[in-house]
Amino acid sequence: MKNILVTGGAGYIGSHLLNQLKSLPEFHPVVVDNLSTGKRESILHGELHVGDVADTEFMAKLFEKFNFAGVLHFAGSVVVPESVADPLKYYENNTANTLKLLSHVARFKTPALIFSSTAAVYGNLADGVAHEDTPTNPESPYGRTKLMSEWMLQDMAHALPDFSYMILRYFNVAGASLDGRIGQSTPQATHLLKVACETAVEKRAQMQIYGTDYPTKDGTCIRDFIHVDDLARAHIAALKYVLEEKKSQTLNCGYGHGHTVSEVISAVKKLSGRDFPVELAPRRPGDCGVVMSKADKIKALLDWEPQHDSLDVIVKSALEWERKLK
Ligand SMILES: NC(=O)c1ccc[n+]([C@@H]2O[C@H](COP(=O)([O-])OP(=O)(O)OC[C@H]3O[C@@H](n4cnc5c(N)ncnc54)[C@H](O)[C@@H]3O)[C@@H](O)[C@H]2O)c1
Incomplete structure (x- = not known):
């Protein structure tokens, strides 16, 4: 059985992922959530550890105890207009806290991470359609915090050959x-x-x-618009891909x-x-x-x-x- 860290598992998308992991006994989800926007009762599967991704000691203990095979990183702040009004909250919770999480991933040699990114990294699209290689040009602080996290993942995978990531850019969930x-x-x-x-x-x-x-x-x-259960299943397929193929990829998640x-x-x-x-x-x-x-x-x-x-x-x-x- 593989221990999988799920940050933000009490939230909207993370809880749907956990619900679907129920039928896959080969994965044991360990959830970290500070319950800032998520709800305890949304977690229908997995063990919850209430705490903050930013809490270095708390996170290091979990990495040590569970020797994670992979991480699904959902935790973050998600309201675009709020990111315009309070950008530092977003740089802190989305970018700085992803950096903190990645330092545990590097230190404990966790081989795989699936990252919740967004179509907001593309910004204005000339023809309205984004390919994964369409140049990124986010319009909001929210989009920029996610793009910065993508860059950290890409640079980390270059430096650490045994680490692979999957960046999933969600459209409208x-x-x-x-x-x-x-x-x-x-x-x-x-x-x-x-x-x-x-x-x-x-x-x-x-x-x-x-x-x-x-x-x-x-x-x-x-x-x-993509249905949240289809998106949740995409995460499971992405996790299996990264664990088996050990290759890093960036994928759009839309219809x-x-x-x-x-x-x-x-x-x-x-x-x-x-x-x-x-x-x-x-x-x-x-x-x-x-x-x-x-x-x-x-x-x-x-x-x-x-x-x-x-x-x-x-x-x-x-x-x-x-x-x-x-
Ligand atoms: N909902 C969308 O349409 C959408 C679109 C694109 C990307 N995303 C991304 O998907 C991820 C999940 O979004 P969601 O819609 O489920 O949001 P959500 O607010 O429902 O879930 C986020 C979860 O993370 C937890 N959390 C936040 N900061 C934390 C921290 N520092 N430590 C521990 N837990 C923390 C919250 O309590 C919550 O349970 C986010 O990273 C978001 O940016 C969402």
């Missing part, structure tokens, strides 16, 4: 586990689908559409096609049966019109195919979760 047990609880989330579902169940009085004059079919932005903001809101209205108020607001600075992944590399490299590539499935699961959270 959405939905909730189909068994209805876990979903997104991130406080102050600004993610479109989360906000739309919160409005549908009357946790918000109304929501905004930012920009209706983009060069898209209905004038609203297009995003590439390779998108939906407009208006289409998403219409789907939430249809499936919730509620015609909630939507205000049309001007474009937000820094928003790109179209952000979609070129999704060929992940399918070619990993033993992975999407299973929930349907806006209705994504919206239905997110709505069910939001109602439960009420």
